[in-house]
Amino acid sequence: MPQPSSWFSSPDDAATRLSASGYLADTATATTAYLAGALEKPLLVEGPAGVGKTELAKAVARVTDAELIRLQCYEGLDEARALYEWNYKKQLLFIQAATVSREATATTGLPQSVQDWESGIFTEEFLLTRPLLTAIRRDQPTVLLVDEVDKTDVEVEGLLLEVLSDFQVTIPELGTVSAVRRPFVVLTSNASRELSEAVKRRCLYLHLDYPDAEREREIVTSQVPDLEERVAGRLVETIGRLRDLELKKAPSIAESVDWARTLVALEIGELDEKAIADTLGVVLKHSSDQEKAVKELRLRS
Amino acid sequence: MTSGLVDRHIGFLEALRAAGMSVSLAEDLDAIGALSVLPWSERETVRAAYAATLVKKQTQRPTFDALFDVYFPRMVGDGVRRDADDQPEPAAARDNAAALAAFREQLADALAEGDQQAMLELAAEMIARFGAMPGRGPGLSSWSAYTAMQRVAPNELVDRIVAALLADGRADDDARREAGRRMGGFTAMVEADARRRIAEEKGPEHVASVAVKPSIDRLDFTAARRSDLEQMRREIYPLARRLATRLTQEHHAKRRGPLDFRRTVRASVSTGGVPLETHHRPKRPHRTELVVLCDVSGSVANFAQFTLLLVYALRDQFEKVRAFTFIDHVHEVTHHFKPGADPGDVLTDLAAATAHAALWGRTNYGRALVKFEESYADALGPRSSLLILGDARSNYSDLHLDVLERLAGSARHAWWLNPEHRRHWDTGDSAASKYAAVVPMVECRNLTQLGEFVHDTLA
Known part of the structure; x- marks a missing residue:
């Protein structure tokens, strides 16, 4: 039986603390977040854009007083940006300085101060740590967020494997750096590409989807307290209908919140058909989607 | 864990593998690890733990849920509620025209309310009362969702649900869609309950092998039903x-094409003339x-x-x-x-x-x-x-x-x-x-x- 986790003490504890910080988690999310802490395994969160994947990591960092270290993935991300890099320029300067001082030593006969610079340049002093290494070396509680991991090349996944399974990084010149204290790792993915089996096997998996109407209304009202209850209900209902249409990009939670903010800012107290049609651009960002919504919701008919 | 639990766990994993999900030994151990740090009092917690450790693709989730319901059923038989009854009703009274009418009233109310818990209970009751086919030969299942659906015919209740929703102030087509969704949800509950009872009688392996559909990305184009095509x-x-x-x-x-000499040399200036990185001309895509x-x-x-x-x-x-x-x-x-x-x-x-x-x-x-x-x-x-x-x-x-x-x-x-x-x-x-x-x-x-x-x- 493992030690009680230092992150959350139970699924219920996770749910209450997350919701207290403004992140309304359902059972599955709370349980999985608790498990990720208890089993010290990375958590892979997948789902459409804007359902609060990144927000989950931030919320965990907030409620556990941990520092959030973020690695934003993009195409072309490599070891040097993700893990560590040697400070080439500093090394070059050091070598040049060493060469000069050796020549000086030879001519003046002074004792050699910098003899074997070959071993001297691969030390901590010349190491630039990048997010993954930083997260592993910290002795304070850390939440490591690897954002949009599906955007990277397949090679980077290989790089992540060592970090995710053993929480260690091998630097050939320095040896293996193991985690002093295991970070809480959250990987997010939009599923634009299937991640490799090897990465998935090492992670716990959570699929976040659009919430049901009840939950979405709670989220919207908690984020935008100025919104009238009745308008919030109507807004969430409309969002639900929009998601039922086959759109190119269904409105996300973030966009429902934006919409709510828009309505408050424009002081629209009644979400009638005209109001929907006027502000549709906040939630739908393809012209074909807007046309379809206007047609299906019978706006401006 | 006692041996019975381990057997059930292994059986569940075998069924998942048979349904085409790749569940590795490492994930198996993770699942055990997850269950040992969780309370087992809530079924949904156990489901979430299994899902987090075993299901790594969302398309496999429906298959997983169906199998989970079969291996870790919501309740056994008619559940505790009915066992607590002091006076079990005589079998004849449980299934007659009056009982049917009364049941349909209850069902219509639950559907109009959209009360999930009541719908679950009614689905179980519906199979118990109207879906039983006692006295069939060995090898044939004695519960049928089809029979129950035929007898109760909940589809005829759609109009009543729509009326109730309209009274709530919903728009017409919106109410129809919502009614259709609730009806679909209820039908799925009834089917799941029939599966659960059959699994109880014949062992979960039997149900797992026949009643679970392939996930949507592995379903044959030629075998797809209309709802599948939509999906x-x-x-x-x-x-x-x-x-x-x-x-x-x-x-x-x-895309790495031939060496771009000019860019490589220019980049090397920042590292004191040492070309640490080479740059290449892009290749023309074909x-x-x-x-x-x-x-x-x-x-x-x-x-x-x-x-x-x-x-x-x-x-x-x-x-x-x-x-x-x-x-x-x-x-x-x-x-x-x-x-x-x-x-x-x-x-x-x-x-x-x-x-x-x-x-x-x-x-x-x-x-x-x-x-x-x-x-x-x-x-x-x-x-x-x-x-x-x-x-x-x-x-x-x-x-x-x-x-x-x-x-x-x-x-x-x-x-x-x-x-x-x-x-x-x-x-x-x-x-x-x-x-x-x-x-x-x-x-x-x-x-x-x-x-x-x-x-x-x-x-």
Whole structure:
């Protein structure tokens, strides 16, 4: 039986603390977040854009007083940006300085101060740590967020494997750096590409989807307290209908919140058909989607 | 864990594997680890723990849920509630006209309220009362969701739910949609409860092997029901997006051209003249022109539509795409695929255009090929690839293999996608292997295979 986790003490504890910080988690999310802490395994969160994947990591960092270290993935991300890099320029300067001082030593006969610079340049002093290494070396509680991991090349996944399974990084010149204290790792993915089996096997998996109407209304009202209850209900209902249409990009939670903010800012107290049609651009960002919504919701008919 | 639990756990994992999910030993151990740090009092917690450790693909989730319900049922038999009854009702009174009417009243109320818990309980009660088929021989299941649904006929209650929702102030079509959704949810509950009871009688393995459908990306095009087709259509755009991302990334990875001397030297200035990194000229990407010729006769129409939609969703990856449909006559449909068009509209247009592809309405591959060569031979050139979609069932007509040979010869590549399982090729009027001798033929039965083909071969 493992030690009680230092992150959350139970699924219920996770749910209450997350919701207290403004992140309304359902059972599955709370349980999985608790498990990720208890089993010290990375958590892979997948789902459409804007359902609060990144927000989950931030919320965990907030409620556990941990520092959030973020690695934003993009195409072309490599070891040097993700893990560590040697400070080439500093090394070059050091070598040049060493060469000069050796020549000086030879001519003046002074004792050699910098003899074997070959071993001297691969030390901590010349190491630039990048997010993954930083997260592993910290002795304070850390939440490591690897954002949009599906955007990277397949090679980077290989790089992540060592970090995710053993929480260690091998630097050939320095040896293996193991985690002093295991970070809480959250990987997010939009599923634009299937991640490799090897990465998935090492992670716990959570699929976040659009919430049901009840939950979405709670989220919207908690984020935008100025919104009238009745308008919030109507807004969430409309969002639900929009998601039922086959759109190119269904409105996300973030966009429902934006919409709510828009309505408050424009002081629209009644979400009638005209109001929907006027502000549709906040939630739908393809012209074909807007046309379809206007047609299906019978706006401006 | 006691041995009974371990057996159940192993059995559950075996069933998941049998249903096509790859569950490794490491994940098995993770699941055990997760269960040992969790309270078991809530069934949904256990489900979440299993899902987090075992299910790594969202498309597998419905399969997982169905199997979980079978292996870790919500309750046993009629549950505790009924056992607590002091006076069990006599069997006759549980199923008669009055009981049926009373039950339907209850059901209509629950559905109108949208009360999930009440609906679950009613689903269980419905199977217990009206879905029992006692006295059937061994080997036949004694519970039937079908019988129960026939007797209670909840579909007739839809109007009442709609009325209740309208009274709540919902719009008309919105109320209908909501009523349909609740009815669908209830039907699924009833089916799940029947599965649970059968599993209790015969062991979960029996149910797992027969009652669980393959996930949507592995479902055969030809075996899909209407609701499945709807779901498949929704999968097309995400699939296309995934493929496009993969393709772009791979093109970029392969793009390293010859050394760009100038940029390399310039970059080396910042590292004191040492060229630490080399820079390369980009390679010119090669893009194919695609000519799609698809059979749209009834038997394979769905497959043709999905493939066309997918190809069009990916048209950025191709230089140019031209599409033709045929039954026994060829008709060009390229103009239906406007950029940004709605897939639903495109499918409607395509269905309307089917009439142009038929003269007599009987599939005739030979005639279609001849017509294509006569009218559109200019579509094929040394830079284009020809893709033929169809089951190669030509109603025993002349196959015109020589025409196909000429067409394939004038294109750079040619492929034939056949939506039938390989074991059905050459049965009946299928001329699969005759055509396959001229043009390489690939089996393409579901979305996964289609995606793989488009990725590996076409783009």
